[in-house]
Amino acid sequence: MKRMEVQSIGDVLRLTVQECNMTSRLNELKAIELWKPIVGAHIASRCGRPSVKNGLMTIPVNAGPLRHELTMNRSAIVRLINSQLGKEVIHDIRFTG
Numbered sequence: 001m002k003r004m005e006v007q008s009i010g011d012v013l014r015l016t017v018q019e020c021n022m023t024s025r026l027n028e029l030k031a032i033e034l035w036k037p038i039v040g041a042h043i044a045s046r047c048g049r050p051s052v053k054n055g056l057m058t059i060p061v062n063a064g065p066l067r068h069e070l071t072m073n074r075s076a077i078v079r080l081i082n083s084q085l086g087k088e089v090i091h092d093i094r095f096t097g
Contacts (some may be wrong), residue, residue, distance in 0.1 A: 055091035
């Protein structure tokens with residue numbers, strides 16, 4: 001086996017992620033992880049686990065008043081998530097009952 005030039009593990013992983021077209025999915029997973037720090041631990045504890053598909057974040061919320069309040073503030077939440085990520089990953093948020 002012939003030796004190639006030395007590359008760091010981080011560079012190899014970044015290249016692999018790009019070649020396998022996994023960048024957008026990783027950004028969606030980062031957006032999910034930002035949910036709790038952005039809305040706070042108390043609100044996040046009253047909601048189910050967020051999911052993201054094709055830029056739409058879906059979050060189960062059983063309490064009607066909380067769901068209404070979050071729906072009224074969803075554009076601000078989307079802006080906060082995208083600004084933390086440095087790119088537009090989330091286009092909209094849907095709060096389900």
